[in-house]
């Protein structure tokens with residue numbers, strides 16, 4: 001008897017990871033994408049795999065910080081003024097979650113998922129056919145001022161008390177020896193040694209190739225247009241290149257997932273959260289570690305052949321522009337920190353739409369009211385970090401195997 005067929009809609013980090021674990025389970029897997037494999041938000045992000053990032057965006061001080069910058073067109077966090085009821089509802093729900101208890105509850109879920117995902121990565125990336133330029137050399141949170149360095153110390157104490165995660169403090173006087181790409185005179189840094197990073201586009205390409213060799217079919221330029229339902233089942237997908245049928249369907253459409261809500265007849269409160277990156281060729285003093293500079297809201301990632309600066313969170317709908325000022329802003333934000341904030345050559349400028357949920361948690365599980373459809377989306381700022389655990393969870397659910405992951409907290413049913 002032939003294996004059950006599963007169709008995955010969306011070939012970003014999440015769709016690719018779902019394909020991996022479903023194929024390993026023996027399913028016959030097809031992945032469709034309206035564009036190219038790994039070509040959307042999963043292509044030029046920071047590449048951080050960060051078990052340290054357990055705190056959601058919905059922290060008690062997020063509202064005050066957000067309100068200060070919200071309508072400033074050049075702030076790192078920006079909401080384009082718009083009267084769209086779905087966005088207003090999203091914002092209100094987000095605001096309601098900005099309290100200590102909800103922050104810790106979301107943190108506990110993310111902690112469990114991130115730890116499990118990091119463990120999966122350690123196993124997966126032993127496979128030499130996966131080429132992500134993976135480097136397991138921690139993450140520096142770098143601060144220019146003592147005030148912000150000490151303030152982060154309080155966050156670190158909270159992470160230690162609640163989740164057993166702790167960073168090493170590196171004072172300014174030792175910092176340049178530890179990371180020679182940084183300028184003298186900075187206040188210091190906190191170092192999370194269990195974080196790692198890789199080059200997302202290379203991971204996607206090599207992972208898809210490996211899956212293709214094991215029988216997974218990827219169909220690019222194939223857009224889902226409508227879904228045929230019979231009772232509680234999906235019986236086929238109508239796509240731009242024809243009709244496709246399978247026994248099970250996984251929707252991993254990233255920031256576009258909100259548009260599937262009426263088709264799947266369920267709530268999917270996802271807004272696109274736009275970020276930018278600039279990738280440059282190697283400067284003379286290449287950063288040795290991936291870094292975050294929270295005072296300027298930027299991330300810096302070193303790769304074998306260059307480095308990337310990324311940041312921003314714009315709620316501006318599906319705006320596909322890359323304004324020059326945003327790219328300059330990324331480089332300017334790095335000036336107070338890096339000896340060489342601008343590399344010899346700009347290799348790539350990029351934007352991506354993060355799939356943002358108002359509770360900072362992904363949406364993973366069966367679609368309410370449908371017996372053969374699952375959602376794997378809403379990974380916010382952590383889709384690369386959470387891809388393997390998501391794929392594994394989806395495979396467990398399709399195979400009807402029990403899981404010790406916090407399924408209820410991430411279930412699509414939480415919005416109904």
Ligand SMILES: Cc1cc2nc3c(=O)[nH]c(=O)nc-3n(C[C@H](O)[C@H](O)[C@H](O)COP(=O)(O)OP(=O)(O)OC[C@H]3O[C@@H](n4cnc5c(N)ncnc54)[C@H](O)[C@@H]3O)c2cc1C
Pocket residue numbers: 009010011012013014015032033034035036038039040041042043044045046047048049050222223224225252253254255256257273274275276277310311312351352353354355376377378379380381382383384385386
């Ligand atoms: C600046 C920036 C930096 C980031 N840094 C990090 C980081 O360091 N670490 C981390 O973990 N995360 C990071 N992220 C977040 C991460 O990039 C996302 O969470 C992740 O890419 C989401 O993956 P995805 O597969 O859900 O979405 P996507 O990669 O967007 O994939 C969804 C796919 O679905 C396809 N699709 C949508 N609708 C349809 C349809 N109707 N028919 C067919 N196909 C469809 C799209 O074409 C797309 O290819 C960053 C994001 C940004 C913007």
